[in-house]
Amino acid sequence: MLKKLIVFVFCLVCIDSVANNGYNLWLQYRFIQNEELRLNYQSNIQKLIPVGNTESIKVGLEELKRALNGMLGSEFLSETHDEYANTLLFGSEENLSEDIRIQLGNAFNEINDEGFIIRSFSVKGKKYIVISGKTDVGVLYGVFNFLKLLQTHQSIEKLNIVDSPKIKIRVLNHWDNLDRTVERGYAGFSIWDWHRLPDYIDPRYIDYARANASIGINGTVLNNVNANALILTPQYLEKVEALANVFRPYGIKVYLTARFSAPIEIGGLKTADPLDPDVIKWWQDKAKEIYARIPDFGGFLVKANSEGQPGPQNYGRNHVDGANMLANALDPFGGIVMWRAFVYSEHDTTDRAKQAYTEFVPYDGQFKDNVIIQVKNGPIDFQPREPFHPMFGAMPKTPLMMEFQITQEYLGQSTHSVFLPKLYEEVLQSDTYRKGKGSIVAKVIDGTLDNKRLTGIAGVSNIGNDINWTGNPMLQANWYGFGRLAWNPYLHADTIAEEWLRETFSNHEDFVEPVKEMMLNSLEAVVDYMTPLGLHHIMATGHHYGPGPWVSNLSRPEWNPVYYHKADSLGIGFDRTPTGSNATAQYAPEVASKFNNLETCPEKYLLWFHHVSWHYKLKNGETLWDGMALKYQEGVNQVASMRYTWKQVKPYVDEERFNEVDMLLNIQYKEAKWWRDACLLYFKQYSKMPLPKGVEKPTQTLGYFESLRFPFAPGN
Incomplete structure (x- = not known):
């Protein structure tokens, strides 16, 4: 018997040591070890009462049971409590009793249709915590936010929370292909198993919906922007319908990327001209077909006339013609068109950064009301750091939505731990000066700067079928x-980092504080060891894995890294001032004058806007060459510090996730040194200057780095 007990205990230890594979993301719902806190929560939540019987209320009830049983133990909720038991009640405004609505007062006037109220009070000697909203989806958001309070060990004694989303359309863009490959995906294959749909519903679809609802994401674009027209055929629309049915209770609408040439490829037409009557009718009929299956279908995302994708310009038409044609087809059903502004042409050899502004700004005010222009955060392409896109300060009559990249195409992919909310915050807080000081990008995106009804933000997903979803547990934070x-x-990035750490790993201060600092410094680290001082797009071509500043042989000039850094014997950097491409003229005068002047241009954008002498003195007194080399070294040193920090918090992390992150940080450190050595050896050819003191000497030659090949790098 003793032998069996020893074996049983040993097995329990083994299970515990490998139990957390990261699948549960930030919805860990760990048992609360602090007995005083746990008993306090238990005393305040003795009874659950859902008000209403919709699917959203049902999934809210299931989430509460799952979470409370996990955090507080499975025995405390009982159906036999007396009528004066402290009650957690949740339901929409229309289903609440008059007594409860009176207690919530005017709070419903302060929220929109997706907002929620969480309030604690007593009625006739009975204590309540009430979660409500104008809609059941709003209630569900409130449920998740209430559970976050428990996960992060906050007080629930005197609750008075009133909150609503500030942006209407909040979507993930999946660059997933129908064969389950994922363009720029670094976490395995697509989670959409198109072959088994519609009859096989993977439980992961439900967990995907739970995770998104918990953070307020209300839409998902299922397929790649480089679209396959087959997604619009009946065979695939049946599969899309099955996913829409799973997501609906969680407040998530499905959208599809529409291939502009679909009328030819699957419709049998000879043209896709947006002004052709047969093409117009084909799209109208397709919209009716989709909405007959999916009444709450969100609409289309479109990549047109970009990187070889078909579009209205193929027929001598413009972006307005294409977008408005699709918008007309969707308008009777309440659908929208998200028309991407990521365009650049091989025929414009002056500056790729100017292309989108040049093509779209002249059309300001000409798009239909249900068209929103989707603009990348910067004018090039998801670089570790870019100035904000000038379009955000130049189209007051047109709704613009932000496009951020969550997957890390240019930031070390899934092997590098980079906390991207720092990048998002930097862009959102940038001042366009369109209506004077304070006209920040966030106000453009949420519609408050120009009183926009249609507002949106998109994130290019980093999700795959890896067990932990994102290929690296730390990247779940993005x-x-x-x-x-x-x-x-x-919101501030430090607030987000702390929330995520407490929900995902531990509430222990000795864990939270150092790892939060590590996360907040991680973006600057990657900028320093990849593209310091405004360098950009010097990654290896195609797969964008690792450095490639020497590449100069591609067919289009703007595909070559040498196009962007312009290193020569005189200096380095891209002159975008009036003496160069004059891209600065696309910004408001206050912004342009700051960027144009070497004295006022922020050094983090120095080489983005200026071609600067190797001997130019930086603000710290270093020459540009020495300062750049030291930045590369600082990035490497920061990753070394990240490795050290992670090892110090080992007692607070389960073994499986600790080991996984530890190995990935080791890879990041190795690759940070690769970036430093390869780039400095290459640029040293032009500067003709020695490496400054404090910069480690490369152990390989430039020829070695140039010879490296990665034919099967993921996500390409």
């Missing part, structure tokens, strides 16, 4: 952080 900033673009 999915989480995007959702939180989509809900409220004025």
Whole structure:
């Protein structure tokens, strides 16, 4: 018997040591070890009362049971409590009793249709915590926010929370293909198993919906922007319908990327000209077909006339013609068109950064009301750091939605731990000066700057079928952080980091504080060891994995890294001032004058806007060459510090996730040194200057780094 007991205990220890594979994301619902806190929560929540019987209320009840049983123990909730038991009641405004509505007062006037109220009070000697909203989806958001209070060990004694999302459309863009490959995906294959749909519903779809609802994401674009027209055929629409049915109770609408040439490829037409009557009718009929299956279908995302994708310009038409044609087809059903502004042409050799502004700004005010232009955060392409896109300060008559990348195409992919909400915050807080000081990008995106009805934000997903969803447990924070900033673009990255750490790993201060600092410093680290002082797009081509500043042989000039850094014997950097491409003229005068002047241009954008001498003195007194080399070294040193921090918090992390992150940080450190050595050896050819003191000497030659090949790098 003793032998059996020893074996049983040993097995329990083994299970505990490998039990957390990261699948539960930030919805861990760990048992609360602090007995005083746990008993306090138990005393305040003795009874659950759902008000209403919709699918959203049902999934809210299931989430509460799952979470409370996990955090407080499975025995405390009982159906036999007397009528004066402290009650957690949740339901929409129309289903509440008059007594409860009176207690909530005017709070319903302060929220929109997706907002929620969480309030504690007593009525006739009975204590209540009430979660409510104008809609059941709003109630569900409130349920998740209430559970976050418990997960982060906050008081629930005197609750008075009134909150609403500030942005209407909050979507994930999945660059997932129908064969389950994921463009720029670094966490395995697509989670959409198209072959088994519609009859096989993977439980992961439900957990995906739970995770998104918990952070307020209300839409998902299921397929790649480089679209396959087959997604619009009946065979696939049946599969899309099955996913829409899963997501609906969680407040998530499905959207599809529409291939502009679909009328030819699946419709049998000879043209996709947006002004052709047969093409117009084909899209109208397709919209009717989709909405007959999916009444709450969100609409289309479109990538047109970009990187070889078909579009209205193929027929001598413009972006307005294409977007408005699709918008007309969707308008009777309440659908929208998200028309991407990511365009650049091989025929414009002056500056790729100017192209989107040049193509779209002249059309300001000409798009239909249900068209929103989706603009990347910067004018090039998801670089570790870019100035904000000038379009955000130049189209007051047109709704613009932000496009952030959550997947890390240019930021070390899933092997590098980078906390992207720092990047998002930096962009959202940038001042466009369109209506004077304080006209920040966040106000453009949430519609408050120009009183826009249609508002939106999109994040290019980092989700795959890896067991932990994102390929690296630390990168779950970027999915989480995007959702939180989509809900409220004025949140601070440090708030988001602390929330996520407490929900995902531990509430212990000796864990939270050092790891939060590690996360907040991680973006600057990657900028320093990849693209310091405004360098950009010097990654290896195609897969964008690792450095490639030497690449110069691609067919289009703007695909070559040498196009962007312009290193020569005189200096380095892209002159975008009036003496160069004059891209600064696309910003408001206050912004342009700051960027144009070497004295006022922020050094983090120095080489983005200026071609600067190797001997130029930085603000710290270092020459540009020495300062740049030291920045590369600082990035490496920061990753070394991240590795040290992670090892110090080992007692607070389960073994499986600790080991996984530890190994990935080791890879990041190795690759940070690779970036430093390869780039400095390459640029040293032009500066003709020695490495400054404090910069480690490379152990390989430039020829070695140039010879590296990665034919099967993921996500390409």
